[in-house]
Amino acid sequence: MTGNEGGASSTPTVRAGIRAASTHSATSVPVNAENRVLLDANDGAHSGTTHRPWRQTRQPIRDISALAKQLGERDWSILRSVATHRFLTVRQIQALQFGELPEASGLRAAQRVLARLHDQRLLSRLAQRIGGIQAGSSGLVYYIDDVGERLLRFDSGGSARRRFHEPTRRFLDHQLAIADVHVALVQADRQEQVELLKCDIEPTAWRQYVGMGGARLTLKPDLYAETAAPPGNEYVDSCFIEVDMGTESIPTLVKKCREYEAYRRLGIEQDRNDGAFPAVVWSMTASDPSKAERRRQALRQAIDADRNLRNDLFRIIAPNELVPLMQQGCQL
Template sequence: MKNNDISSLLEQLSERDLSILESLRTHRVLTTALIRRLHFPISGEPREATGNKTHATEMAAAVATIRVLARLESHRLIARLPRRIGGVRAGSKGITWQLAASGERLLRARHGDPARRRYVEPSPAFIAHTLAAADLAIRLYELARQHVIELLSVEAEPECWRTFLSAHGARAWLKPDLFAITAGGDFEHHWFIEADRANEHAPVIVRKALQYQQYAKSGTHQKEHGLFPTVLWVVPDVKRQATIRKALANEPRLRELGASGAFQVVTNADFEACISGGGLAAP
């Protein structure tokens, strides 16, 4: 795509079109249903900051969503992935989208970003995990629109990854699924969020918790922000919640950070209550 083609196409795109492309750039893959929740509000739902018009019903919003996505697809800005989330019965809501090469080039030109991202078909496991994290991010946006919280920042992968020096002086990486800063009243709350799908054994969770503890000991985040984030695992059900809580509590190397309350494990159903309460998860 040449520069003059990009300029011409940018003139044809609405603010909402660009917002959709930016959302796909941030979250990497999104379903039609998630895009609907982000950019096509229903009457009675708070509008997003761009002031998009509301739709009378969820059906009307869904129709408008697929119409806009089809238009962006016709311009080769976005591409649908072969597998639908939820199978054929999910219909258009289950279609999963990512930026196409032309969309990626357009956004690189818009941001002045020389780094080219390779776009290949992601694996089913990657899609499922990325969509789970995107759903949590969108729920944060929705809480902010409802004025339940103030949302100061949301970072998805890989933007939310952190590098630091380990105790041995080697460069190490921490790779949360999301980083967010929320506010309520006079307090800021920082969050590293893990979208758990109950497909990893407890020792894997413990190793990840130890990485968080190593990052906390480096003092990197505290030097910039004055506090260390709550590490929040969001799990499918209470059985998984009990499993992770037990694994973290039984690991002696986690006594320091675990005892401080920096580790929290909540079910999907309790996510909003935990965020709005500043991390006060139910025991």
């Protein structure tokens, strides 16, 4: 190790999340009691959102149980995937749900199914498109509509209704970037570059714990992933993933790194993972590639200079370096 350890710690040496292979096989997060926060009522907007009153424009659905019986397995999977991510583009839904098909036919199939789910008021679309009007229907962004929200509550046994809030562009870009990470991991698994054993999206990826002085705290990674490389390997590499879009200051990112270090020192994650603490991967981009590279270097230097941080805990990469990193067992 070449970095500063910041004093002695009773927890084991940081490793890249290596432990006995997990039996989990999920590559997306189901909507259930554990992550029902995505569907619960919210009287205030998400950070970075503004409220838009809901207006009914299509035929009302009265028998939700009958509608539930009409849906196929893929319909349910699409709904749960969109609910998990809050917002997904057509291309992302195609990659997650129709990836076994050739790209052109997969896109057409996705568009047909999404049009039907939209007509049934299970999904709705944002007015803004990714890539502008020239992107056509593939640039549409979907979210759970009123009937879809009722259907998911019916399926999960939830009772609280979640109000829709029109996202700001900054919030939307971050949510879609998180989805891009998930898509990249699913595609890498499909192509047998790595074996994706688990991929939790926030808030399922969050860790609640009791800190110093009895304070109840929450560590909030964007994603948590477990992979094996090569596929079938008996060892599993785990990591927390943070997606940075170039909108936060470097001191803010360093503060988040300190939260990970404070959580590591408690040993909670190590008790769950045979003594290993997951690597913390910062996937950093920005509107300008040169700015993104400067920010990656600045964060690396700030971590190295902080005596309270272990630099072997953090991996700082560009988005296109994620899968190669996973193939190397989260080792740089």
